[in-house]
Amino acid sequence: MKHLWLTAWADIIESLRAKWFIVYSGVFGGIVVLLFVFGITESRIMGFTGLTRLLITYIQLTIAILPVFVLITTVRSVAGDREAGVFEYLLSLPISLSAWFWGRFLGRFIVVFLPVFLAMVGAVIWAAIKGADIPWALFTSYTGLLLAVAWCFLGIGMLISTLARSSDVAQGLAFVTWLAFLLFMDLILLGIMIREGLPSDTAVAISLINPLQVFRTAAMILFDPQLVILGPSAYVILDMFSETGYIIWAIVYPVLLGTLSAFTGYYLFKKGDLP
Amino acid sequence: MIEFNNVKKTFKRTEVLKGLNLKIEKGDRIALVGSNGAGKTTMIRCLLGEYVCEGQVLVNGHDPRHERQLVLKDIGFVPQLPPPLKMPVGQLIHFSASLCNSDPKQMINVVERLGLDFVELKSRPFVKLSGGQKQKILISIALGRDAKILILDEPAANLDPDARHIFFQLLAENKDAVMLISSHRLDEVAALVNRVIEMDQGLVVLDDRVEDEVDLDSILHTEIKIKRVDEAFAKAINLWNFESGDGTHWRGQVAGPDRLRFLGVLSRYAAILKDIHMEEKTGD
Numbered sequence: 175m176k177h178l179w180l181t182a183w184a185d186i187i188e189s190l191r192a193k194w195f196i197v198y199s200g201v202f203g204g205i206v207v208l209l210f211v212f213g214i215t216e217s218r219i220m221g222f223t224g225l226t227r228l229l230i231t232y233i234q235l236t237i238a239i240l241p242v243f244v245l246i247t248t249v250r251s252v253a254g255d256r257e258a259g260v261f262e263y264l265l266s267l268p269i270s271l272s273a274w275f276w277g278r279f280l281g282r283f284i285v286v287f288l289p290v291f292l293a294m295v296g297a298v299i300w301a302a303i304k305g306a307d308i309p310w311a312l313f314t315s316y317t318g319l320l321l322a323v324a325w326c327f328l329g330i331g332m333l334i335s336t337l338a339r340s341s342d343v344a345q346g347l348a349f350v351t352w353l354a355f356l357l358f359m360d361l362i363l364l365g366i367m368i369r370e371g372l373p374s375d376t377a378v379a380i381s382l383i384n385p386l387q388v389f390r391t392a393a394m395i396l397f398d399p400q401l402v403i404l405g406p407s408a409y410v411i412l413d414m415f416s417e418t419g420y421i422i423w424a425i426v427y428p429v430l431l432g433t434l435s436a437f438t439g440y441y442l443f444k445k446g447d448l449p
Numbered sequence: 450m451i452e453f454n455n456v457k458k459t460f461k462r463t464e465v466l467k468g469l470n471l472k473i474e475k476g477d478r479i480a481l482v483g484s485n486g487a488g489k490t491t492m493i494r495c496l497l498g499e500y501v502c503e504g505q506v507l508v509n510g511h512d513p514r515h516e517r518q519l520v521l522k523d524i525g526f527v528p529q530l531p532p533p534l535k536m537p538v539g540q541l542i543h544f545s546a547s548l549c550n551s552d553p554k555q556m557i558n559v560v561e562r563l564g565l566d567f568v569e570l571k572s573r574p575f576v577k578l579s580g581g582q583k584q585k586i587l588i589s590i591a592l593g594r595d596a597k598i599l600i601l602d603e604p605a606a607n608l609d610p611d612a613r614h615i616f617f618q619l620l621a622e623n624k625d626a627v628m629l630i631s632s633h634r635l636d637e638v639a640a641l642v643n644r645v646i647e648m649d650q651g652l653v654v655l656d657d658r659v660e661d662e663v664d665l666d667s668i669l670h671t672e673i674k675i676k677r678v679d680e681a682f683a684k685a686i687n688l689w690n691f692e693s694g695d696g697t698h699w700r701g702q703v704a705g706p707d708r709l710r711f712l713g714v715l716s717r718y719a720a721i722l723k724d725i726h727m728e729e730k731t732g733d
Contacts, residue, residue, distance in 0.1 A: 177548060184536060184544050191535040191574060260532040263587075266497045266600075267548045268521035448499040 181277025248331030329432030
């Protein structure tokens with residue numbers, strides 16, 4: 175365990191000094207600042223105002239940006255480290271492969287989750303100073319969702335980094351993966367497929383296994399429990415899961431998917447050439 | 450101590466190691482030479498358990514791939530190209546020392562012996578150091594622990610003459626360790642070793658013992674006279690920290706194991722050389 179935490183800490187320090195992290199933190203911190211600046215807290219949508227309105231907008235934007243950010247930065251830095259000789263040197267030290275792989279996973283998870291979470295915490299603190307009501311239930315659910323998004327796409331990113339031997343290939347693969355998830359969302363291909371007569375069971379199955387769609391639906395359900403925006407497919411989802419059940423699914427499934435991807439990545443990493 | 454039994458390594462369709470057989474015994478200080486693509490780096494990576502290969506690699510009877518920690522705790526490695534680590538030097542040393550169960554003070558001691566100011570460097574990112582400084586830090590991590598096997602890939606390439614001398618002294622202090630020093634040029638490492646292994650196209654093509662009477666710790670007091678003042682010569686000899694009053698009579702010191710390399714430099718100015726005198730003084 176000592177080696178795992180040492181590796182995690184080393185990865186955190188490496189990441190904190192990397193350019194991608196500065197951009198990454200800047201984007202999510204910037205989103206919250208911009209939402210305040212543009213008066214999102216004062217505007218109204220579906221009856222929501224104040225911090226709730228800000229958090230709803232923030233989670234929508236985050237779910238659109240976070241997956242691709244996590245995927246690209248993970249594969250670029252991990253595959254880039256391998257290319258640059260970081261693996262060759264650090265893996266010549268007496269550390270077990272499991273401590274190395276999971277230490278990096280853990281360190282990277284902290285690094286990708288914290289800025290997103292802290293931006294949200296910052297908004298809550300600011301709202302508290304201003305005397306606004308804090309929607310703690312929403313805040314907790316969003317924290318769970320963000321945690322699941324970060325974990326899921328980090329796991330997928332680690333798998334891609336293991337599969338691809340160069341950072342260019344890894345980056346390409348990550349982008350294609352994200353694009354595939356994006357295409358199979360209700361807004362794009364899935365919508366067209368439903369219009370073209372795709373059986374509803376298949377459409378629901380696709381939307382339930384596509385992590386991007388799962389997050390989008392979960393983010394919607396938190397402010398629109400009847401899923402009016404989603405149309406008729408809302409009945410299927412609500413009949414199958416109920417509101418709470420779906421939120422649990424939206425957290426548990428991506429965490430499992432991310433864990434499974436990371437384990438597959440670890441298995442391949444352990445079996446193959448390290449540098 | 451180290452055995453390679455019919456080791457083969459293939460990348461896609463290219464066979465880089467073609468059935469390598471080699472035994473390395475305690476006390477061996479080996480120069481591993483060969484051109485680019487000869488298989489030196491691949492062999493080192495198989496020894497470090499970083500590559501999956503056919504055949505058998507054993508270190509004290511253990512497989513470095515499956516018993517990584519057991520094998521690697523005894524191996525100090527200095528790569529040819531320093532990794533672009535962003536972590537501060539202090540953290541890198543503490544990280545490495547913790548993994549190796551070593552005392553970081555021992556590594557810091559080597560850092561300072563190699564002429565670096567640890568206090569000044571400890572909070573600087575490793576990647577921001579100069580090539581020579583990076584090399585010294587990696588050497589300190591490899592030599593500042595109780596390594597029984599040292600694998601050094603072009604270890605002294607970026608070091609100045611003074612640091613090279615200290616480096617040779619450090620190697621002399623680790624005389625019991627098996628050393629595998631990889632280099633493109635034999636003259637760079639000849640004086641450090643007692644065995645030369647040349648690789649070509651994935652096979653050992655030469656395995657020979659060499660005279661190892663050179664004291665790694667020795668110093669050669671050297672005087673050189675040249676026929677006339679020469680700017681290019683002055684520039685080259687200044688890199689060895691030689692001094693002269695009139696530009697024709699130069700005095701300085703050369704580390705014993707560096708003599709061949711030094712003579713190689715002088716050979717470029719053979720036409721203007723008038724007199725060379727080298728006298729050995731051992732470190733004792």
